[in-house]
Amino acid sequence: MAVDFRVNGRPVSVDVPNGTRLLWVLRERLQLTGTKYGCGVAQCGACMVHVDGQPTFSCQAPIEMVRGRSVTTIEGLSPDSRHPLQRAWLAERVPQCGYCQSGQIMNAAALLARNPRPTRAEIIEHMSVNICRCGTYQRIVRAIERAVKEG
Ligand code: FES
Ligand code: FES
Structure with missing residues (x-):
């Protein structure tokens, strides 16, 4: 079933199996490759994004967790990389x-x-x-x- 959410202010809809980790949706479906895979087990922080402003390990977050929510990645932290x-x-x-x-x-x-x-x-x-x-x-x-x- 499709999951609708926002990434860096833009509405997106992805159709992936339940349980697919947010990290892989960002990197492989949305080509937002600034978010990295390190350990895959919430031990390194390489995959950190914000979900409704909260720091979140995207390697652990199942995609259904972000339904209707707002995700920010490094690409969207500022409009001009001048944060x-x-x-x-x-x-x-x-x-x-x-x-x-x-x-x-x-x-x-x-x-x-x-x-x-x-x-x-x-x-x-x-x-x-x-x-x-x-x-x-x-x-x-x-x-x-x-x-x-x-x-
Ligand atoms: S990849 Fe290491 S915490 Fe997510
Ligand atoms: S792991 Fe190389 S700069 Fe942090």
Whole structure:
């Protein structure tokens, strides 16, 4: 049965088997490949998107969960890639291989939406669900602090 929802403000309708994970619908049906597959078991954060503003592991979310809801991916975080976090990420030269970074930014964006002035401890705690095998953690924290400061 078709599932209707919104992605990055656009209405979409997909007909896939119940239980199909949102990640694969985004990547393979909607060609939104900024959202990555890492572990597949909610342990790395590479697949992080927002569902009605809440950070969500898309590798775990069955497609029927998003029926009637609003999904935001890295492609829709800002209309021109100029979200304060995206600018801060560039300024701090955060990415190394880049694989984990869309999930990192989406989780950071969810934090700032809920808490616009997090402490360093709050940033580290919130971001602890996102793994970076390249070890860019210190730059990630600096970029979030820069985004908080520069808006
Ligand atoms: S791929 Fe979803 S948490 Fe790792
Ligand atoms: S930048 Fe390579 S895994 Fe994070």
